[in-house]
Amino acid sequence: MKKNGVNMIKISAKNVDVFYGKKQALFNINLEIEENQVTALIGPSGCGKSTFLRCLNRMNDVIDICNVQGEIVINDFNINDKGCDVVRLREKIGMVFQKPNPFPKTLYENISYGPTIHGMAQSKQEMDEIVETSLKKAALWEEVKDRLHEPGTGLSGGQQQRLCIARAISVQPEVILMDEPCSALDPIATAQIEELIDELKKEHTIIIVTHSMAQAARVSQNTGFFHLGELIEHGSTDKIFKNPENNKTQDYITGRFG
Amino acid sequence: MSEATHTVKSYEEELQSLNKNIIKMGVSCEEALGKAIIAITTRDSENAETVIKNDEKIDKFETLIEQQVVNLIALRQPMAIDLRETVTALKISSDLERIGDLAKNISKRTLLLNENLPKNLVEALVRVSTNVQKQLKSVLDAYLDRSSSMAVNVWENDEQIDELTNLCMQEVIKYLKEHESNLDDGTHLLFVTKNIERIGDHTTNIAEQIYYLVEGEYLEGDRPKGTEPIVTGEK
Numbered sequence: 427m428k429k430n431g432v433n434m435i436k437i438s439a440k441n442v443d444v445f446y447g448k449k450q451a452l453f454n455i456n457l458e459i460e461e462n463q464v465t466a467l468i469g470p471s472g473c474g475k476s477t478f479l480r481c482l483n484r485m486n487d488v489i490d491i492c493n494v495q496g497e498i499v500i501n502d503f504n505i506n507d508k509g510c511d512v513v514r515l516r517e518k519i520g521m522v523f524q525k526p527n528p529f530p531k532t533l534y535e536n537i538s539y540g541p542t543i544h545g546m547a548q549s550k551q552e553m554d555e556i557v558e559t560s561l562k563k564a565a566l567w568e569e570v571k572d573r574l575h576e577p578g579t580g581l582s583g584g585q586q587q588r589l590c591i592a593r594a595i596s597v598q599p600e601v602i603l604m605d606e607p608c609s610a611l612d613p614i615a616t617a618q619i620e621e622l623i624d625e626l627k628k629e630h631t632i633i634i635v636t637h638s639m640a641q642a643a644r645v646s647q648n649t650g651f652f653h654l655g656e657l658i659e660h661g662s663t664d665k666i667f668k669n670p671e672n673n674k675t676q677d678y679i680t681g682r683f684g
Numbered sequence: 685m686s687e688a689t690h691t692v693k694s695y696e697e698e699l700q701s702l703n704k705n706i707i708k709m710g711v712s713c714e715e716a717l718g719k720a721i722i723a724i725t726t727r728d729s730e731n732a733e734t735v736i737k738n739d740e741k742i743d744k745f746e747t748l749i750e751q752q753v754v755n756l757i758a759l760r761q762p763m764a765i766d767l768r769e770t771v772t773a774l775k776i777s778s779d780l781e782r783i784g785d786l787a788k789n790i791s792k793r794t795l796l797l798n799e800n801l802p803k804n805l806v807e808a809l810v811r812v813s814t815n816v817q818k819q820l821k822s823v824l825d826a827y828l829d830r831s832s833s834m835a836v837n838v839w840e841n842d843e844q845i846d847e848l849t850n851l852c853m854q855e856v857i858k859y860l861k862e863h864e865s866n867l868d869d870g871t872h873l874l875f876v877t878k879n880i881e882r883i884g885d886h887t888t889n890i891a892e893q894i895y896y897l898v899e900g901e902y903l904e905g906d907r908p909k910g911t912e913p914i915v916t917g918e919k
Contacts, residue, residue, distance in 0.1 A: 640761055667763050669900025679763045681695065682688040 433460035436601065436631040437482060442496035444477050444486065451477045453655045455496070459601075459648075464623055464632045466642035466663065469652035470683065475635045478652065479603050482633065483519040484512050500601070517544050520594035524606040526586030528578030528593070533570055536578045536589055537561065540597040556596055564592035565622050584615025591622060595630070602626065604634040608641065620645050639679050643667045651675045695760050702752045702773050706780075709745035710824040713780050716742065716787040717820060717883060721813045724794045724876060725806050732791035742784035749777040768900060772893040776827070779886040779893075783820070786879040786886075793872040805859055805873060808852040812880050815845050819887045826894050835894040838887060839903060845884040852877045 437459040444452035452474045459465050467475040477486065484505060486492040497504045505515055517540070529536050537557045538547075547553040557574070561567040566588040570581070578589050587607060594602055604623075608616040623632055623645050636642050642649055643663060650660040651674070659666065659675045670676045677683050690696040716735050723732035753774045756762055762770045819838050826834035856877060860870035895903040 639763060643763070668767060670764050676764045677688050680690070680766045681692060682690050 433463055435459065436461035436500065437633075438497075438499040439478075439481070440497040440499065442478070442481060442494065442498065444474070444481065444495070445493045446489070447491040451655050452481075455657050457650055457657055457660055459631060459633060461631050462627055462629075463648055464627050464634060464646040465648045465650065466646035467633065467635045467650050467652060468637075468639065468642050468679070469658075470678065471637075473652040474655040475650075475652045476605055478657075479605055479633060479635050482601070482603055483516050483521060484510070485521070487512065517597050518599055519601040519603060520597065520599035521603045522587070522590050522594050522605070522607045524609050526583055526590050526610065528581070528586050528589050530577065530579055532575045533561075533578050533581075533589060534574040536593050537596045540593060544597055546597065560592040560596040561589075563595055563626070564588045565618060565625075566592055582615070584611050584618060587611060587615065587619060588622065591619070591626075595626070599630060601631045601633065604632065606635055606637065609637065616641070639667075651678060653678070698752065698756060698760070699762075699766060699769055702749065702756070702769070705745060705749050705752065706773050706776055707824065707828060709742060709749065709777060709780050710820075710827065712738065712742050712745065713783045713787070714817070714820055714824065716784055717813075717817055720787040720790040720794070721810075721817065723791055724797070725810055725813075727794075727797075727799055727801075729795055732794040735791040736788050739784050739788040742781060746777045746781040749773055768897045772897040775893050776890050779889045783883050783886050786883050790876050790879050793876055796868075797872055798869050801869065801873075802859060805852075805855055808848075808855045809873075809877065809880070812845060812848040812852050812877065815841075815848055816880050816884045816887065819845065819884055823887050823890045823894065826891065827897075830894075830898050832895045832898040835891040835898070836903070838891040839895070842884055842888040845881060849877060849881040849884075 435458045437457075439455050439457045439459075442452055442455040443450065455474075455478060457478075467479060469475045480486045481494055481498055482500075482505075484494075486494055494506060496506070498506055500519070503510070529539060531539075534557055537560050538553050541547050541553060541556050547556055558567060558571075561570065566585060569585060570589075578586065581589060587610075591602075591607075608619050611619065620641065623634065626632060634642075634645065646663045648661065649663045649666040651658045651666065651670075651672075653674055659670060659672045661671070666675060667679060670679065690699075716738060719731040720735045722728060723730075723735065753770050756766075756770045760766070819841060822834060823838045825831075826838060853874065856870055856873045859866050859873070892903050895901075
């Protein structure tokens with residue numbers, strides 16, 4: 427969505443600190459994520475980019491020793507507030523992981539699970555529609571329409587990942603978080619996911635963590651570079667890859683790191 | 685280039701080799717221009733022939749640099765400063781190649797010129813060419829030092845070359861009008877003057893590339909321009 431030619435801010439992280447026990451993993455992160463854009467988070471292993479991603483749908487809650495401080499404002503609401511309904515939050519903010527992780531159920535059930543628990547369909551027909559639309563949006567429908575009642579785990583890796591994306595979008599999330607969604611896929615499956623990301627950004631805001639510089643450059647409009655728990659630089663992807671402000675960013679993306 | 689070196693050594697070496705080839709090619713062009721100017725001002729055919737012969741060497745540099753750039757893009761996918769190094773190398777090499785061609789063309793014309801050129805014409809030519817040679821040297825230094833301020837200096841000085849070119853052209857036109865028998869030499873000298881000015885323009889292009897290489901931004905503003913079509917007396 428644009429207002430006066432400027433993209434609206436969908437998510438705003440303010441002074442976010444994260445601790446695992448006594449160890450601090452993120453230091454005072456301030457980052458604004460633009461709506462209907464793809465934001466790539468890059469940085470070396472252990473830099474905190476996945477930790478930050480998990481802050482955005484309170485996934486860190488499941489780690490006992492993890493303590494998140496600061497504000498993460500989505501739609502004018504701080505999701506770190508006590509009153510935040512985490513189940514509703516995760517309906518609005520979907521997630522796709524590094525390894526495709528379909529449920530050990532049929533393709534149909536993989537997609538219908540979310541809409542069922544969120545009560546999004548009133549009839550079998552409505553559910554059928556949700557399943558079909560989700561699979562179509564994930565560019566998987568044509569390949570699987572005749573085998574919807576076979577197990578999801580029987581698909582190829584790339585298809586499984588698209589199934590997971592279909593599952594994520596079935597509940598119509600506003601934001602989709604992707605943690606290295608292509609690292610287990612071959613180049614063709616990767617290209618299909620990247621094409622999909624491009625399509626999905628029309629209706630969703632996407633944040634992707636990736637180790638592939640080339641992928642970040644290809645799919646995103648904005649890029650944030652994390653290093654040792656700090657957000658070193660954040661800006662338009664073409665600026666970051668053509669002329670970054672910070673030397674650390676430059677050294678990292680050009681392969682000169684330490 | 686960045687101060688830190690690449691984790692992958694062969695990548696670092698490839699970028700350095702590209703850089704060195706640009707400098708070598710630049711030095712070859714500097715030599716070609718120097719010799720071409722000596723040849724025309726001192727009526728020295730030997731130097732002119734060397735320039736003509738050596739142009740092939742400059743052309744080969746261009747091909748080599750182009751291959752290196754294509755390889756870097758295909759195999760290394762350079763980013764940020766490396767990307768700018770790679771892209772500007774390609775553009776600078778094509779400007780240098782043109783400079784080589786123009787020096788060669790000056791030399792070919794030198795061989796066709798009469799032995800005795802009027803002193804004032806030679807002096808006018810020397811004034812333009814000395815300036816252009818300085819510019820070319822400065823732009824190569826700017827590349828070597830990765831200095832955007834030196835590049836800006838070169839860019840700004842182009843205006844002066846354009847003015848000197850105009851003055852030189854006027855002298856040549858005067859000479860042409862003096863006598864019909866001056867037609868051949870005068871025409872060659874017009875082209876020579878124009879060639880020298882074009883070398884100045886390519887030097888300015890290189891300055892713009894160096895600015896982009898160092899700053900990551902394009903040099904803003906109108907290019908300094910002194911040249912208006914020459915008007916000479918009667919119409």
